Each structure stands twice: as structure tokens, then as C-alpha cells.
Amino acid sequence: MTGHRAGEIKGWRLRRFESPWVNPKLFWGAGLLLAIVALGIIGRAFWNLDLAFTGAAPLKLPPVGFENLRGQEGAWIHPIGTDGSGRDMLALIVIGAPNSLFVGLLASLIGMSLGIFLGFSAGFIGGRTDDVIRVVSDVMITIPPLLILVVVQSAWGDVSLTMMALLIAGFVWQSPTRLIRAQVLSMKQSGYVQMARLSGASTMHIMFREMLPNLVPYLFGSFIANVTTSIVTAVGLEVLGLGPQRIPTLGRTIYEAINAGALIQNLWWWWGIPTLLLGLMFIGLLLVNLGLDEVSNPRLRKL
């Protein structure tokens, strides 16, 4: 335990010394994510998004510079092609990609807040409250959210993007709760918290001024991991044909592509572009997470 704490303190120590926030992994990861956000913002400004709904274009048009099986060539009015019902792919991803990120961030944010609240409650109140929170989070962590959500959404029918994020948030609070609870319990014993108590500090002061700042690296890491889980879950639901039915999402586009046999028909842009975007999003998140790990645990920086 002490060894662990020493490592943690060292993390902060080095941070102050040589500012490891200037970390290539963190930089590239954040860059990728920001690029996806930028795609959403710039796309909205310069592209006609109605094309994602109308389906007025020729079907299955390839991106510029390619030819589809029927010998049609890509055209600049649909620079990355159209899908099976003639919707513009660019408009689809301009709407879909930031939406996926939005669901992930919102669900993770709510999950984190729940986790912080429950983790601190368990760690501070202790006793019965702690038991209940501990057991419930232990139990809930083994239940795959996807399967409960499948039941929820097939019973609910259509859901909005925000509603989906809220539903996912109901299943990503467990690991932050466990993490924070464990940290709070060990910090409660630490010298500086005892010193703060001796200094007449209120519980609120101890929680938010003494403990929380030291939890930040853990919270960041946990947050990013949760964003990934949330997006994976959302995409999973969409690929199963659930999730928002009226708004284009990357997962839903892939769902339609698979159902239409896009793989056999070599319509790679239909499923491939959303897949690529999701892939970049996950790689971005991974890089941010690895970067944060290195920030808080300098020993990992060996490679």
C-alpha cells in the first residue's frame, strides 16, 4: 500500500518537474478526437445535412476516384459516395461521428458523477451504506450493459440520443465507484487527511480540497475508459438495430450496410468509412489513456 502511494506521489512530483503533460501520446490522441469534433462543426457549416435524410442521390455511388460494380464513377457532389438508399455518406458521418462521441462523453460524464458521489459516500459514511454500495457495484460490474440495454430498448422502441446516453450511464458508474471508494478508504488513513482533521477541516473540505485533487489522474483515466465502453455499447446497440432510429449514427450506418450485403457487393465505403472513423476515435481515446497513464505512473514511460 505504501509503495503504491509512493508511486502515486511520485507521479505528481514528476508532473511538476518536467511537465509530462507535454506527452506525444496525449497530444496525438487529443488531436484525433478534436479532429472528429472539428469534422462535425466544419461539416455543419459547409455541407448540406439534409442529404443524410433525403436519399435523393443515385444509390451506392462510390467515393471520388473509384468505380462501383455497375461502373458508376464517384462525383464531387457526393465526395465519399452514397449509401444503399442514396443518402450522402459525408452528411451521414458529419452527423454521426460527433454523435457517437457525444453519447460516449455524456454517458461517461454522468457515470463518473454517479461514481464520485457513490464512491465518496461509501468511503465516508461507511457501515451499512458502504456495504450496500460495495455489493451492488460488485454485482453490477459483472452484468454486461449491452444485454440489459437490448431488453430496455426493444421494450422502449425508438430512443433519442440523449436518452441512450442516459441509459448507458446507468451501467458505467460501477468501476469509478469502486476505484474512488478504494482510494478514499486508503486516503482516509493517510497522514495529510488526519492532519486536515486536526486542523478542524470540514468533511466537505477534506473531500473536495484534500482528496479530490489527488484523485484527478485516476478520474481522468477512468473517465476515458468509460467513454470507450460507452461508445462501444452504443455502437453495439446500433449494430443490433436498436438505438435512435431517426438520427443517423455510425453504428446504424454499419447495421444497414451489413443488412444490405455491402460486404459481398464490395460497397466498402458504406461500412468502411464509419468503421474507420470509429477506429480513429478509439485509437484517439487509447492514446489519451496511455498518455495519462504515463503522466501518473512515470515508470511506464520506459518504452
Next chain:
Amino acid sequence: MNALNVTDLSIDFPTARGVVHALTDLSFSVARGRRLGIIGESGSGKTTTALAVMRMLASPGFVSGGSIRLADLNVLALPEEEMRRARLRRVSYIPQGAMNSLNPVMRVKDQLKDAIVTHEGRTEREVLRTRIEDAFAGVGLPEHVGSLYPHELSGGMKQRVCIALGVILNPELIIADEPTSALDVVTQRQVMQTLKDVQQGIGAALILIGHDMGLMAQSVDELVVLKDGILVEHGDMRRVIVNPRHPYTRELVASVPLVGGESFLGNSSVVPDVARPREGLPLLEFENVHKDYGGITALHPMSFSLCGDEPRIISIVGQSGSGKSTMGSIMLGFNPPSKGRVLFEGQDVAGMSPLQLWDFRKNVQAVFQDPYACFNPFYRVDHALSFPFRRFGYATSDAQVQDSMHEACRAVGLDPALILRRYPHELSGGQRQRLIVARALMLNPKLLIADEPVSMVDASLRATILKNIYDLKDRHGISIFYITHDLATAYHVSDFVMVLYKGQVVEAGPPKEVIGDPQHPYTQLLIASIPWPDPDRDWGGTTTAAEDIAALDASDRDALTVFRGDVPGFRLDVGA
């Protein structure tokens, strides 16, 4: 022929901020059957030396010059595979921190077995078994210990396993790196004597690495004193201790307080006691306080009252597990007693209103054992001083807070300009602990609980910090509970001593009586186990250590507390 010859050994650690010379031109040798001590503070290069001999230096450290000869072997030139075969067979290493030296998922006998089989090839099962049993018997461990896992052993037993391992292949040289630093004094004496016995039994050379002059005096023939990687003194142990030539050695010898003799506090009572006239109610009272954890008694019922009219230092002395730290946390209101009441100026600590609690916190402060943990790594160190100062309403302006902090720092011998705006990791343990004392000084409480305030601080600083704490009483009229395992310091600073054993006060009274002339077998055992830095004061052999413990076990457990006298202002009652 010497078992080990080290000549002009230099070791460098290249770092981002330049090369650190961990060791510079070190030369010494040790013959078979002899014991050599290497003493120095943390960072003096003593463990680095040991690892260099094992050729196990952690990268990026490397040997930049000199030679190491292990009898006929040139250690630095040996191929890796041959060096591996020399380890344990020619030279064995007993590491620091026995707590974590054994593989937690292997039975301990298997951890001896794999060593034997690796070096000697397949051996018959029966032969192996008897050999391991003999090895355990040699270090005084019962047979069944072999089939236990490390977490089932006590610290002393683990260290014995490491010793058994160290001698099982009859090496020419044993290097023991602070083998007893994690153990209490009673166990330390037994383990050290076991180590000496087995070393003599196989006739190997022993290098003992440590920081405790007393332990060296009781254990080695020859002493090397290291400071910042440089040998400052080398000679016969008796000569070095009795007649140290280098000022640093003198400082090391002088830093170990002796029972009796001169006080390391120097002239006390330069300033007359600051009496705090008080109205009636005692400062702190225990009313039949009793504490148990799930049926295990940590503290037997006890009552005391500290009047507080005149400042007193009350020492609570005991080994780990004696309940002394439990007493401290009960006094601070962190840990409610199972039965009984703790009263602060007549008010039950358990049932205080927020205002009363604020007053209690304001007047009862503490210094904890671990100065590294006491500062929030997120803030600069002045946060720990200014926050309570404002919180308790002493602050009138920012400038005044600054002034008070500066004044308090200077009072404990720190330069405020250098210290206050730093982050905790930038300060040494000694500096941090002095800051905590400065904090107590600034808050000027009526009572201070000092729980092992110097046990994690380098020896040369201990006296200074204790002097700072003593000044709190002497100059500022603060009463202090001094919780410690160290009888010698308790002897010097306290007005009254309580010896705690298994949650019970076994002996209490003024220090001259209790520590100067102990009556209870446990107090006697504690005193006898202290390694005195005095070559003429014999620690006794293995048998004496065992006898002393047997005497304690034989003594009546329910024997009443031995009372050795009173001091005015403090009253102690034991039992329900």
C-alpha cells in the same frame, strides 16, 4: 586470504541532471570468520556497495572504477552465468525489509529448495528435506514453518528464513543489508544473535549494513563509516566508537541517546516554565477507557488525568502492538473507546457540539510518525501551516499569517524563505517533521500528542527534533504525550513514563525509576534488548535473549502494574 577485497571502487549513476557519484574510491577487505559493519545514513552508498558486490546494481548505475575480488574471483570480470552460480554459493545476500523478501505464493521450504536444486542439481528428496529442516532448526525455527506461506509468518520469522537461506550453501561471505530494520528491539536482538551464531558456525565473513551505531557495537569487529559515498572512517569497532576521529563519526555516536549519562537536550530550564493558570477541570482525562477490536483487546481499562496546570511530558512506551498508538488516536478523538469516556476540560470528546469540537481541535494537536504522509502532495507545504492557523481564527491579515509562519520556522531551525513555498517531495523527512513541529508551535495548543515523531527520521536529526518538541513544553508551556518505542529518549524528555505491554500498563512512574531501574520483567527485557553503542555493555548471547523472553512468559500475566512513584499534575489508575 580475505573473503572479500574491495579496491578503489567507484559507482556512478547517470541521470538527467548529470552524473551522481554514488560511491567514490572505496576500499576495504574482510577475512573469513570476521564481521565488518558498514554504517551510514540513507543515500550514503551502503546498499549500493552491497549490490555491486553481488553484481546486481540497478541500471543505470555502473561501476566506474576499482575492483571487487571475492576470494579468487574477479567479480567485475566474471561472465554473467558464472556470476549467477557464485551468488548464494560464494556470496549470499540478506536483503532489507524482510517483510517482502519472500515470494508470497510459494511455501517457504520451496524457496530454499529451488536455491539448492539450482546450484547443486537434483538431490534426493529425503536429503533435501533433512537439509532444509536442519537449516530451519539452525535459525531457531520449528519444523512446520517450512510448509507455511510467507504471509503466515511474523517479521522476525521471515527474517530468520532469509538467514537460513543465506547460509544454506555455506558461502564465504554473507552480506546482511539492514536485516533488522523492520523489527522491534526484542526481535532484533534474537535475530541478530541468530545471524552471528550461524555465521560463526560456517566460518563465513559477514558484512552488516546499517544505520544504528548501537547495533554495530553489539555485532561487528570492524567498522566502515560512509558519508555521501565516501569512506570517512575505517577501523576496529571499539576504536571507532570509543575514539572516533572524524567529526561525522562523532556525530553518529553522539546521536544515540543513552539511558543515564548526559541529556542530549543540553541545558534545559534556561527559560522558566510558563505556567498556565487553569480553572479546576483537568486538561485531559481517561475514565476507564477500554478498547477492543472484534473481541481482541487493544487496551485494557485505564484511567488517568492530566491536570495541565504545569506542562508535563508523559511518555507512553511500548513495542508495536502494545496499544500505544491506539491510545494516541483515542486521545485525538479519531478512534472512539469501546467503553469509558475521554474528557477534555470536563467535556466528553465523543459528544461534542461543533463549537466544542472546534475548541478541542484548536487545543489538542499532534505530530505523527510519518512526515512523508503528513503533507498533501497537491499543495505547497505552507498550506499545512496556514490552513489551520486561519481555521482556528488566529489570522488577522495575510501578512500576519506569513509572519507567524516565518517565526515558527525559525524557531525550529528552518529557513522560511527556502522551505515554505516548496512542495512536500522537495523536502527531506527531517525538514518535514520540523515543519510539523513548527505547525504545532504556531497553533499553540494546550496539549500535543507526539506519536513516534522521530522514528522515521535520520539519526543525526533525531536529537534536534526532540529538542524542538521539548521546547514546546519548556518554552511554550504545552503538555505533551510522547508515544515511542525508544526508551532512551523517553528517559530524557519525560516527566512520567508508562510502559505498555499488550494493552496493559505494566510499569509507570518517573523515568529515573522506570527506565533507570526497571522492576517489571517486560521493562527489563526491553532495556536489555536495546543495542547500546557501548562495546563494554554486552548484549548477551542467543540463550540470554531466549531466557529473558521465557522469564517474561513465566511471569504472572495478570500481575498488577508496578507503580514507581508519581509526579504532580498527573494521576494514573489501572484496572476497572
Next chain:
Amino acid sequence: MGRIPRSYLLNRVVTLLLTVWIAATLIWIIPRLSPVDPADIMLGRMAAGAGAVENADQILERLKANFGLNDPLVVQYVKYIRNVVIFDFGLSTATFPTQVSTLIARALPWTVGLMLLSVVITFFIGNALGALMAWDRSPKLVRVAIPAAMVFTSIPPILSGLLLMWILAAKLRWFPLTGAYGLTVEPGWTWGFVQSVIHHGFLPALSIVIVTFGFWALGMRGLMITVQGEDYVTLAKAKGLRPRYILYRYMIRNAILPQITAFALKIGLLVAGQVLVERIFAYNGMGKLLYDAILDQDFPVIQGVSFVIILMTAVSVFLVDLVYPFVDPRVRHDGGEA
């Protein structure tokens, strides 16, 4: 081997039962909280899809009985729990009147088989690689090449599945595009069938393996770096043990313990990932069953499949927890969580 402490065992059994009970209850409550009545959706779909169903009344009755819409809620709940205990999830509406449990029993072996193949193998490969990455005697190639490949492990199996399917099945035609075995082979213990199963199972398994081994490898690497600094490894070196022996018995043996705990926590997500892979490969397992049920609005099947997968997860976690005391003596003696 010592016995598992009773308190530990009790603790795990209670967790298992609680998990299953909470999952069953959630699955029961959710449709009842829904603003839309699933029975309506289904009836509407049936009426629209198959204009004149002969036994429409019978189906309606069955459905009402299934959802127990006429009973008080408590009675409905008790009946439901009783049925769940005997794996009775009612009748499928899409393939009426097949028992849901029959459909599940048909799909389950495929899922379990694929899981053993992919999830379990991945755990071993990932940890072995992670250990080699951190070991100071590994060839440099291992230590440098793997982290680069690691980037792709952030991708969920569904995406890697699509890519592999496109390259290896659609483009190169090395593997079949979909299904768990060829349409022309007769299921049975024949060589042809086994061959076909392996041929079909390869891609789904591969798409899970290539993206999850990195998770274990990264975790293991971190743990190995920690273990390398432990005193017992230092002492092992001082004992002159062979480096390879130290790697296995001292380092990996200790570093693997938190990984096993992590495995138990991760099973749920892995299973969910596999369900999606089965869906895109139209593999005859639970994933395809679930997907078909969603398409058909076959609510009893959705409920049944979700419950069984959660049960499977909970049982796997329980089994891992049962094994754990045998690899970590500290749990065996201390009893439960310390």
C-alpha cells in the same frame, strides 16, 4: 492444497445469486416501465405481418399469460422468478410455438465454444506477450514491435470483424463470409463437419483475439514492471536462480494474480463483444438468435437470451473466483476480502 475458507465461498455464492436475481428483476421490470407495451408491439407486428393467423386468439392468450397482464404485479413477479429458475422463458412469438429455452439450448454450445476458443486463448497469449514485453532479457523485437501493434487493440471486435471479413472472406475468399458451418455439411461428429466448423469459426475467433490480447498484454506489462521492483525478485536474483525460472515462478506467477481478478471483471464486456461478432458473422450462436429476435420483435427470446448470457457471465465470474484461492495462498488463509 488448503481448503477455500467458508466465508470466501459464501461471499462468492451470495454475489452470484445476487447478480442473477438483479439481472432477472431488471429484465422483468424494464418492459413494465416502458411507455410502450411490448405486447402491443408484438401483436401489432403479428397482425401486420401475417394477416390471418389461425390461432391468433391463442397467441394473444399466450402472450397475456406470458406477460401475466391480468395478475397483480407481485403474483406476476413470483411466477416469473419461478419460471426463470427452471429456465422457462415462455414461447417464441416469431417461431411460435417453439419454447424459448429450446432455441437457446440450440444456440448456446456455439457461443460457449467460440468463447472458450477466443476469450480464454486471448487471455493466455496476451499475458505471455505482456510478460515478455516487460522482461529485461526479451529480444528487443518483442519489446519494440508489440506496442505499435497494440494501438489496434483499442478497436472493439465488431470493427475488426468487419475488416477481417472484408479482406479475408469477401476479397481473398479464404474463409466463408457467414455461418457456423457450411450449408452442405450435415451436423454430426464427422471429419467434414468438424473441418467446416473450424473453417467457419476461425474468422470470428480471430477478430476477437487480435483486438483483445493487447488489453491483457498492456495490463501484464504494467504489473510486471511493478513486480520487477519487488524485494522477492531481488532476493531471487541474489539466490543465483536462473533468469527463466525467476521469470516464471517469481515474476509471472505473482503478476498474473491481479490479471485473473481483472479477467473476472472483464468477462461481461468480452461476452457482449462476442455477441456482436456473432451477429455480423451470422454465427449460429446467441448473438444471431438475439439479433433475429430483435428484428422480429420476439420479446420472450430477447429476454431469455439476455438472461442466459448474463447468467453465463455471472457463472464464469464465479468459477474464476473459485479458482483464485488456489493460485493465491493469501486468500486461501485470510478468508475473503481483506
